[in-house]
Amino acid sequence: MPHYTGTTLIRSDPARPTRLGILLSGRGSNFLAIADSIRTGKLQGVEIAVAISNVADAPGLARAAELGLSTAVYVSKGRPRADHDADLIACLRAFQVDLVCLAGYMRLLSPAFIAAFPNRILNIHPSLLPAFPGLDAQQQAFDYGVHFAGCTVHFVDEHLDHGVIVLQRAIPVLATDDSHSLSTRILAEEHIAYTEAIARVVSGDYEIRGRRYVRRGQPSSI
Numbered sequence: 001m002p003h004y005t006g007t008t009l010i011r012s013d014p015a016r017p018t019r020l021g022i023l024l025s026g027r028g029s030n031f032l033a034i035a036d037s038i039r040t041g042k043l044q045g046v047e048i049a050v051a052i053s054n055v056a057d058a059p060g061l062a063r064a065a066e067l068g069l070s071t072a073v074y075v076s077k078g079r080p081r082a083d084h085d086a087d088l089i090a091c092l093r094a095f096q097v098d099l100v101c102l103a104g105y106m107r108l109l110s111p112a113f114i115a116a117f118p119n120r121i122l123n124i125h126p127s128l129l130p131a132f133p134g135l136d137a138q139q140q141a142f143d144y145g146v147h148f149a150g151c152t153v154h155f156v157d158e159h160l161d162h163g164v165i166v167l168q169r170a171i172p173v174l175a176t177d178d179s180h181s182l183s184t185r186i187l188a189e190e191h192i193a194y195t196e197a198i199a200r201v202v203s204g205d206y207e208i209r210g211r212r213y214v215r216r217g218q219p220s221s222i
């Protein structure tokens with residue numbers, strides 16, 4: 001069982017925005033929601049330093065370039081994980097990234113990567129973890145017959161969809177839902193959740209006790 005306890009401040013220089021490194025493999029709607037939150041001032045004191053994809057033609061990466069953001073591609077297919085991740089680490093360091101945000105990044109990270117950014121990697125998953133980790137989480141939840149579904153933003157550790165939970169948003173499953181409509185409604189919650197989770201982490205106003213994320217000064221609020 002990994003041990004998490006500690007206080008996690010992203011950086012100490014308040015004059016400098018916290019620099020995000022986005023990792024994505026696909027359409028990038030979560031990335032775009034984050035970018036939009038920064039643009040509209042919902043997410044303050046934060047900037048996107050670089051968007052990186054392991055898939056050369058990921059639509060999300062094209063959108064990042066259109067927004068004028070720095071982008072990088074490291075094709076992972078056929079490469080040993082350690083080599084690929086070493087390139088990612090070097091790139092994220094070159095862009096002085098403080099917080100790594102996985103936004104539909106469809107590849108497990110190596111232990112070396114996780115060690116390089118301790119408690120500084122977030123992921124979003126479309127289920128109420130620990131239920132339904134892995135692929136097709138919304139379909140898994142729908143088929144299981146849950147009455148509530150949702151999404152989770154969590155710190156990334158060496159296990160799949162497993163690290164400390166920063167924030168969850170739940171929605172009821174409707175009698176009229178199919179897995180597609182459920183996925184669409186979960187995605188809308190994801191777009192809200194990721195911004196809120198980043199704001200929480202960047203504030204530094206929390207502690208990690210055991211597996212628990214605890215907001216300072218708000219003992220009853222998670």
Ligand code: GRF
Binds near residue numbers: 026103125
């Ligand atoms: C989202 O459902 C996210 O929770 C999961 O992968 C999907 C990525 O979607 N990890 P997008 O690329 O952000 O639109």
